Amino acid sequence: MTESAASAETDFDIIVVGAGPAGSTAALVAARSGKSVCLIERGTFPGSKNMFGGVIYGRVLDSLIPNWWEQAPVQRWVTRRGTVVMTPTQSLTVDYRSAGWGEAPYNGATAFRPDFDAWLADHAVAAGATLVCSTTVTGVSRDSSGRFSVVSTDRPDGDLSARVVIACDGVNSFIAKDAGLYPHAGDTAHFTLGAKEVLALPREAIEDRFGLVGNEGADLEIIGCTGDIAGGGFIYTNLESIAVGVVLRLSDLAESEHRAEKLIAELKGHPMVAPLVRGAELLEYSAHLIPEGGYDAMPTLGAPGLIISGDAAAFCLGGGLWLEGVNFAIGGGQAAAEVACAGLDRGDDGIGKSMVDDYRSRLEDTFVLADHKKFRNAPGLVLSDRIQFRYPQLVCDLLEGVFRVENPEPKPGLIRLFFRTARKSGLKMRHILVDGWRSARTYG
Amino acid sequence: MFATDPPDPTMASSAPAWPPVSFEDRMATVDFRVSSRAHITLDSSVCRGCPAKACIVACPANLFVPTSDGGMLFNYEQCFECGTCYMVCNGEGAISWSYPEGGHGVAFKRS
Ligand SMILES: Cc1cc2nc3c(=O)[nH]c(=O)nc-3n(C[C@H](O)[C@H](O)[C@H](O)COP(=O)(O)OP(=O)(O)OC[C@H]3O[C@@H](n4cnc5c(N)ncnc54)[C@H](O)[C@@H]3O)c2cc1C
Ligand code: SF4
Ligand code: SF4
Numbered sequence: 001m002t003e004s005a006a007s008a009e010t011d012f013d014i015i016v017v018g019a020g021p022a023g024s025t026a027a028l029v030a031a032r033s034g035k036s037v038c039l040i041e042r043g044t045f046p047g048s049k050n051m052f053g054g055v056i057y058g059r060v061l062d063s064l065i066p067n068w069w070e071q072a073p074v075q076r077w078v079t080r081r082g083t084v085v086m087t088p089t090q091s092l093t094v095d096y097r098s099a100g101w102g103e104a105p106y107n108g109a110t111a112f113r114p115d116f117d118a119w120l121a122d123h124a125v126a127a128g129a130t131l132v133c134s135t136t137v138t139g140v141s142r143d144s145s146g147r148f149s150v151v152s153t154d155r156p157d158g159d160l161s162a163r164v165v166i167a168c169d170g171v172n173s174f175i176a177k178d179a180g181l182y183p184h185a186g187d188t189a190h191f192t193l194g195a196k197e198v199l200a201l202p203r204e205a206i207e208d209r210f211g212l213v214g215n216e217g218a219d220l221e222i223i224g225c226t227g228d229i230a231g232g233g234f235i236y237t238n239l240e241s242i243a244v245g246v247v248l249r250l251s252d253l254a255e256s257e258h259r260a261e262k263l264i265a266e267l268k269g270h271p272m273v274a275p276l277v278r279g280a281e282l283l284e285y286s287a288h289l290i291p292e293g294g295y296d297a298m299p300t301l302g303a304p305g306l307i308i309s310g311d312a313a314a315f316c317l318g319g320g321l322w323l324e325g326v327n328f329a330i331g332g333g334q335a336a337a338e339v340a341c342a343g344l345d346r347g348d349d350g351i352g353k354s355m356v357d358d359y360r361s362r363l364e365d366t367f368v369l370a371d372h373k374k375f376r377n378a379p380g381l382v383l384s385d386r387i388q389f390r391y392p393q394l395v396c397d398l399l400e401g402v403f404r405v406e407n408p409e410p411k412p413g414l415i416r417l418f419f420r421t422a423r424k425s426g427l428k429m430r431h432i433l434v435d436g437w438r439s440a441r442t443y444g
Numbered sequence: 445m446f447a448t449d450p451p452d453p454t455m456a457s458s459a460p461a462w463p464p465v466s467f468e469d470r471m472a473t474v475d476f477r478v479s480s481r482a483h484i485t486l487d488s489s490v491c492r493g494c495p496a497k498a499c500i501v502a503c504p505a506n507l508f509v510p511t512s513d514g515g516m517l518f519n520y521e522q523c524f525e526c527g528t529c530y531m532v533c534n535g536e537g538a539i540s541w542s543y544p545e546g547g548h549g550v551a552f553k554r555s
Contacts, residue, residue, distance in 0.1 A: 042546045044477070049525065051555035112554050134547030154545045172527040186531065193528050195504045198554045241554065254498035254532040261470065261504065282465050284473045286555040287504035287524045289531070 012038045014340055015151050015162035016129075017137045017175060019046035019121045021326045022310025023168030025333030026340075027124035027131075028064065030166075033341045037129040038160060039121065040153065042136040047117030050170075051196070051286040053234050053243065055108040055219050056116060057327045060367075062105065064334065065123060073119050074109035075238035076217025077102050080210065083321070084272070086224040090396035091272040093220070102216050110217050110236050110243075116326075140165050140175050140306065147305030147352065148179065164340045164351050165306045168333060171289045173312035181299040181308060188250035190293030190379075192231055192318070195260035196245025197268075198238070199280035206237050209276050215239065221323070223382075224392030225267045227258040230383040232320070233267050235276065241283055242276070244268055247290065247323070249383055260287065290325065292318035292383075295369070295376035302356035309336040315368055319375045320382030321443070331368045335359065377442045386427065386435055394425040467506055471522045479548035482520040483541075484529070490538035491516035498532040499539075524550050 016027045019041035027039040043049040055078055061068040079102040083094045101107040125131050136154045143149045143161075151160045167175040177185050184190070201209075210218040222233035229252040236243040246263045253260075268277045291297070291314035298314045301307060309315065309332040316325030339359040343350035363369040381387060401417045412420070422432060491497070492514040499508040499516070505524055509517040530541040543549070 042543055044547050044551060048551045049549075051552050114552055114555070136543050136546040138542075188531050191531060193502070193504060193526065196555065238554075243555075250502070250528065250531050253502045253528075254496070256501060259501055259504075259506070261467070261506075282470065282473055284552065284554045285470045286474065286552055287526045287528070289527050 010149065010161040010163055012036045012130075012160065012162045013344055014038075014164045014166060014337070015040065015160055016166045016168060017140075017151065018168040018170055018310075018312070019043075019124075019131065019133075020050055020117055020168060020170060020310060020329060021120060022312070022315075022329035022333035022336075023166070024117065024120040024124045025064065025330045026166045026168060026309060026337040027129040028120070028127050029334050029337035030341055031124060031127035031129040033337075035341055035344065037124075038162070039124055039129050039131045040135050040137055040151070040160075041121070041131065041133045044134050045114070045118050046121035046131070046133070047112075047114035050113040050117055051194075051288045052113055052326065053194070053196070053236055053245065053323060054110070054113075054326070055236065056111050057108045057324060058106065060327045060330045060334075064330070067104075069104055069106050069109075071119075072109070072111070073115035074111045076110045076212070076215050077106050078108040078110065078219045079216040080212065080218040082218065082220040084220055084222040085392045085395050086222060086270060086272065087393050087396050089271065090400065091270070092395055092399050093272075108219070110219070110238050112238070137169065137175070139178065140167065142305070145348075148303060149305050163305070163344055164355070166333075166336050166340060167306060167308045167312050168310045168329070168336075169312050171291050171311040171316075173308060175306075176299055176308045176312050179303050179306060181301070181303065183299070184297070185299075187293070187297070188254060190291065190297040190314070191250045192247045192290045192292050193250060193253060193260060193287060194245060194247045194290050195264065195287040196234075196243050196285075197264055197282055198241050198243050198284045198286075199277060200241050200283050201277075201280045203240050206240070206242060210237055212237065221321075222267070223320070223388070225270065226263055226388075227256065228389070229253055229256050229258055229263075230385075230388045233263075234323075235273065242280060244273070244277060247318075249292075250289075261285070290318060290323075291316050292379050294319070294379040295372040298372070300356075301360050301363070304352040304355070307336050307340060307356060307359050309333050315372070317371060317375065319378030320387075321378075328368055331366055332363065335362045335366060335368065338362065375442065377438070381438055381442050386431060390425060390427055391435075394421060394427060397421045397425065471505065474522070474524075475551040475553065476522055477548050477551060478521045479544045481545065483525070483544040483549065484518070484520045484523060485540045486516055486518045487538050487540075488515035488517075490535040494535045494538065496534060498534070499529045502528050502532045504528065
């Protein structure tokens with residue numbers, strides 16, 4: 001085996017940077033296959049730097065941590081999923097409920113990232129990985145053979161070496177940018193800012209207001225609440241708190257007068273939302289970027305000795321109907337570790353350029369890139385001007401027309417109502433047809 | 445240092461359904477282990493020539509405060525380390541951005 005000889009020359013077989021879901025999964029999988037692994041995290045503990053909406057979809061954990069739902073630190077199991085379209089005074093909700101989602105193996109769970117990420121990292125440590133916290137990686141450099149192998153940190157004498165570096169350092173990934181993997185790193189149209197408030201509410205109030213029983217949870221995704229900024233809003237229920245937040249496209253935010261916390265305040269004041277949040281007290285305010293560019297905005301996935309995964313590689317799927325990043329990070333981290341371990345077993349040839357090619361094709365075979373490829377047009381469609389700024393009004397006005405009773409005026413036929421509302425909205429019938437067709441093709 | 449949020453005209457008709465929170469109180473809900481080294485620094489001379497000043501509205505922690513002479517005041521202490529400011533900034537070299545040293549900066553608990 002070339003592996004042990006190599007290990008003698010480097011501090012570790014694999015160094016993983018960042019103990020988010022991608023990094024901890026990569027470390028877990030690599031440690032289980034017998035490699036020496038160091039997992040470096042800049043926070044005092046894994047998860048302390050991380051925030052999300054959010055809901056964790058755990059199916060991807062089934063094979064990694066059997067019966068994970070019996071031990072993962074979750075808040076509530078999501079049994080109610082609402083998609084809301086709103087204007088400042090109106091709203092329409094498509095409210096889906098599933099009793100099945102409230103039973104093992106469950107579909108999605110709300111959670112706090114400081115809890116969840118720490119739990120997942122514990123599994124990596126139990127598998128044999130060395131976790132080093134409170135340590136910021138300041139750069140990754142190449143050795144004389146041109147392979148990335150030296151990881152510099154802000155600790156005194158803090159350089160470490162490895163045969164393979166897996167960078168899971170999140171959305172700002174300076175490792176990926178410094179390695180030249182992002183050709184369009186600065187494109188603000190591909191990133192959104194997420195900001196949220198976690199608000200304390202008694203358990204019973206949450207269950208009454210959201211129509212939940214026990215540890216059932218609700219998830220509401222909202223379009224039409226972000227002013228002149230493309231994006232959306234969300235409301236999630238935790239056990240004894242709710243999360244209310246907005247997601248804002250950076251390119252629009254940069255030109256807007258709307259501040260994130262003001263938009264959250266307006267959302268909380270909306271007639272549909274106000275009764276849900278009444279009296280709730282702010283526990284924590286937080287913000288984080290999201291890579292939402294999808295398949296066509298992804299970077300090169302590595303270089304000799306280096307692979308990138310999770311948000312660092314823009315694996316987060318933000319297609320409007322979904323905001324899934326944790327599960328994609330876990331799937332990505334798993335693939336990264338499997339490919340790196342297989343490469344290490346093949347010696348020097350296995351961890352060069354071919355490792356990156358293997359990684360890409362492995363991801364294409366799994367949901368990580370397969371889903372992204374299938375829905376590659378979704379981010380552009382959902383963040384498009386008409387969907388964001390025109391259709392919420394059209395849809396709400398249409399429903400208003402259907403449900404408002406104006407007798408003795410005779411009721412209009414639905415077709416006439418549709419044309420009348422569309423005309424009033426200023427949307428061209430041609431555009432509506434084109435968008436309908438685009439949506440069918442994007443999600444079909 | 446931060447002013448109380450002005451009342452929002454769009455909600456004038458209904459009494460707010462939650463206690464109003466000043467920006468100072470909002471940020472007081474977040475834990476920061478402040479480092480002695482500033483992880484983000486500004487070259488205010490570049491800011492003086494920047495017409496857009498997108499950082500002011502975009503920073504979720506409201507850390508960019510314009511000065512009367514067209515420059516910019518910045519304090520790194522209550523920063524989320526999100527990256528929004530350097531992403532939206534058009535001023536070449538205005539922002540030097542890095543993460544705080546390990547173990548410092550923001551520490552979320554319930555997010
Ligand atoms: C507002 C918002 C809502 C979201 N909602 C959802 C949701 O409901 N469901 C969902 O599945 N996803 C959601 N996401 C997306 C999800 O949070 C991310 O896709 C996911 O966290 C990516 O995991 P990761 O491991 O790649 O990166 P991260 O979770 O960002 O982890 C990166 C880790 O690397 C560490 N790190 C970074 N740089 C360094 C360095 N130089 N040295 C040492 N350590 C470093 C960080 O401290 C961090 O712990 C949401 C995101 C946001 C912002
Ligand atoms: S956007 Fe950049 S250059 Fe302009 S004021 Fe802000 S920090 Fe300065
Ligand atoms: S990183 Fe985020 S919170 Fe910190 S100053 Fe920049 S925009 Fe504000």
